[in-house]
């Protein structure tokens with residue numbers, strides 16, 4: 001269907017669907033058919049126009065030129081998160097990376113824009129067609145190759161780095177158990193042994209026990225929502241734990257061991273609710289140090305989400321009741 005939308009007739013249908021997007025869907029379909037577009041093309045153009053509107057928060061102005069599948073958009077990395085990861089890989093000296101499980105290509109696009117050459121792979125032919133179209137419309141074909149393959153059969157050795165963002169959905173639902181990711185945890189956990197500069201993008205609920213010693217685990221939030229955990233292996237690991245908090249496009253970071261127990265103190269006049277990325281990264285004690293604050297309950301601050309959320313700056317000069 002992507003091929004049909006990229007013909008002159010498909011582009012005309014897409015342009016008209018873009019004008020009609022946001023209105024009554026039945027009226028839009030009737031208007032498109034009345035303009036002479038066959039029903040299947042009209043339906044595809046309207047779906048694409050709707051997805052482009054939905055994609056704006058993740059892709060900004062690029063959304064108007066890109067192609068999407070519903071699942072692909074849902075699973076795609078947000079533009080600013082992908083751009084930060086790509087810049088970090090580039091500044092670590094990586095020039096050629098494999099993108100295993102590329103989806104519609106959000107990460108591959110950011111890698112290329114950061115200056116990396118990318119070989120991207122995905123199992124699903126429809127998704128591969130969308131990723132290829134996106135690479136082309138964004139003018140990145142010289143830097144990105146997209147292949148349809150099961151990554152279990154891909155040899156990632158020979159790349160400077162490998163990035164893998166496994167599917168975390170099954171049967172239309174989000175999957176939380178890494179064993180149920182596709183590809184499975186065994187393949188993911190073995191990647192750093194094959195390519196030392198490996199980066200795995202995982203769900204934010206990943207268990208710290210699954211993070212190998214010497215690997216950096218980074219939790220990322222965007223405007224208050226924790227969107228992913230990323231494991232940076234081998235020479236890419238800088239610290240044990242990192243929280244990256246992106247708000248209104250501005251990023252701030254906190255790093256540490258993730259195992260410190262903070263200092264407890266009485267409740268005073270301000271309760272501070274740390275960002276979820278800081279909580280997930282077990283960096284509440286480090287944040288308390290930075291703000292000269294104390295924790296309500298140090299025993300839970302480095303372990304559970306609920307208990308780590310409320311604490312009090314110690315320089316507030318007043319005691320909370």
Ligand SMILES: C[S@@+](CC[C@H](N)C(=O)[O-])C[C@H]1O[C@@H](n2cnc3c(N)ncnc32)[C@H](O)[C@@H]1O
Pocket residue numbers: 072075076077100101102103104105106107121122123124127149150151152165166167168182183
């Ligand atoms: C989370 S999405 C990737 C999103 C992508 N990083 C982006 O930002 O656009 C996961 C993708 O993995 C693909 N996938 C799942 N199992 C796979 C396998 N064994 N080999 C290759 N691709 C696979 C799915 O088809 C899906 O497109």
